[in-house]
Amino acid sequence: MEEREKRILLKSLVPVPREISFEDAPDFVIREKAPLLLRFGGKKELLPAAEKMVLDSFKAFWNRTVKIKIETAKKGIPVKEGYSITVEKSLLTISFSTLEGLRNALKTLRQLAEPVRNKARTEDFALVACTIKDSPAFDFRGIHFCVFPETKLFDLEKKVRLAAYHKYNYAVIEVWGVFPFASHPEMCWKDRKIDLTELKRIIHVGKELGITLCPQFNLLGHAAAARGSTGKHAFLDFAPELQTLFEPGGWTWCLTNPYTRQTLADIVLELMDFFENPPYFHIGCDESLDFASCRTCRKSNREKLLLDHITFFDELIRSRGARAIMWHDMLVEGGQGTPFEGYIAFGREEDGLGKLVKRLPKDIIIADWQYGYPQGADGKEPHWPTGKVFRDAGLDVLACPWLETRGIVSQAETAVKRKYLGLLETTWHQTHNYPQVYAQFTVAANAAWRGGGTNVALTGPWSGYSIATHRHMREVCQDMGVTRYEETGFTEYQVFPDPFES
Ligand SMILES: [Zn+2]
Structure with missing residues (x-):
């Protein structure tokens, strides 16, 4: 041929x-x-x-x-x-x-x-x-989806179906202040509740197609359940009486308050029930930059405070037969002149969290999110040092890239060499435009299955997207019985429907 x-x-x-x-x-x-x-x-x-x-x-x-x-x-x-x-x-x-x-x-x-x-x-x-x-290179081939107040569940369903079609076997579902908890109804935008019957149906659709949906709830930073830059807060905007559960800035949970732990434990268990006891629960824990800043927490031993918190939730999740997944960045001390310079590493020496690596529960899975492609001055491929620290400590690690396609392939290859558990591709608020879809559903799906790249160019006829992935999305829409224009393809509209768009 x-x-x-x-x-x-x-x-x-x-x-x-x-x-x-x-x-x-x-x-x-x-x-x-x-x-x-x-x-x-x-x-x-x-x-x-x-x-x-x-x-x-x-x-x-x-x-x-x-x-x-x-x-x-x-x-x-x-x-x-x-x-x-x-x-x-x-x-x-x-x-x-x-x-x-x-x-x-x-x-x-x-x-x-x-x-x-x-x-x-x-x-x-x-x-x-x-x-x-x-056969796959990794047992864990995951993709992380956010459900924002702006997310339409038909869009989530399309993405879950396409991910399954491209042989991802886990989807981490992070709900951003939109899950109406029976145990804590105040922990949700009251005018942005999602339809739980629909979400439940999507969990079952995933199961049928070979992709297991696993919940995420942030148990440390990102406690606002809204994007940091927007100044919104899913809980405090309408319920300021809940301030005692958060650090003064509202971005991180207050860990010395026993009511915080009780609230979060209720939420974790409710999500475990709703997702029908999935094998993994993502506890977030990234970018908690105002960690331990209230009048009680700031005088505490921060290393012990965080270890107690993580250990408690690790045990709670394990009691349901599941494993906790946690973002890595607060546990490695980065910045200029450190071994992690150029890589995502937000721990601060003054907090002592970098010493926790060896004391973490051994069954916790570290999600090493690295979104760039930080070549050295010599132009060599990045060496991804953060994941190695956790792997050397005997922990399972997931490589977590985003949009940088060289980074996706390089991290997958590194994950194979270091025997990581697998790859967790992230999507955040950017999963509609063609370079985003190409990275997440074509390059990363290949990387997760193959443990690296391919020996054929995946784009074409134009660079930046894969027409095969577009065909697959059409098949997904046909499977769903989509009949509305807005529900086809990757975007609702071809042209931004604002007459004043420049
Ligand atoms: Zn506090």
Whole structure:
């Protein structure tokens, strides 16, 4: 097959499978009753669910029913989330051992399928002859989504579905003052409550598609649950009587007040229940720059204060069978002349928090968020020193990039070398424009699955976005039954609807 054709096929797949070879041979056409061989190496009791998944998927993707033949095999079958596929003219073969592996194979096939040409309307689809052997570099492939008062839940659902389609398996959902807590109704913008029935439905949609939604609530800094630059405060703006739970600036929770811990514990448990006991809970803890500033906290031992706080919540979360994830930045002392110069590291020597690394509970997972690409003066690739500190202390680490595509790939490669738990891509308030979507859903999805980059350029025909990802978003919208203009694509509008826009 010509290189150009191979490139076209490779970049239609997100993530690009780790081993794939195309053959110059006739296609497999997905006709009614087309033959499919499932080579299965897992537990027999999974087989009925596997057959159902295949039949449901072929019906949903291509409106066809396949004729399934099952062959159980002991050796040479991919395990866990891995799978292999062989496409020949007269037979399609999928090998797998778990439902996760099968689901991944079906996602790849959907992306690979093309309508048979020379018809006025799409009828059959065809798969190019090829062999694929694929498995993820990391067990944890996460993406972090925010639910702001401005977030529409249909948009969240699209992103969750697209993330699942691109083989992310966890989505951390950070609610920004919009979750109406039964235990603490005052901890929510009273005119911006989200529809919990909808959010619950999205959790279930995620489960069906192979992505587990896990909650985040900030238990230290970012306690305003509003973007710092806006001066808004989800709790204090309408309930100033809650000031005792916060440091005077309102940005960080007051840790010496026992009522703070009680309130936060209620919230954590309510979220754990709502998300149906997910395996992870993100406790935030970044950028707590006014930490220990009230008249009681500022006289306390700050190192002990924070360790007690983290340990309490780590144990609470562990009591529900889950693990806490925590941002790293307050635990490393950065700035000019330190080993972390140029990297995100906000701890201050005067607080002594940099000494906590070795005393943290060992099951806590450190989310090392690094958003730049800080090359040294010699122009060498960044060496990402912050994550190494935690890994060397025996902690699990997640590399957490954002929009810098070189940083995404480099951090994923570093994560493989240092045996991190995985990658958690962040999106924040920027997940609609094309370079943002490209970084988060194309480059980072590839990095999370492959543990690095690809050997094919993912953009095209223009740089800055992947048209494959756009096609995948269309498929997501079709799955959702979207009918409104605003709900299609990545943005609600093509042109900012302000007549005075300059
Ligand atoms: Zn305080």
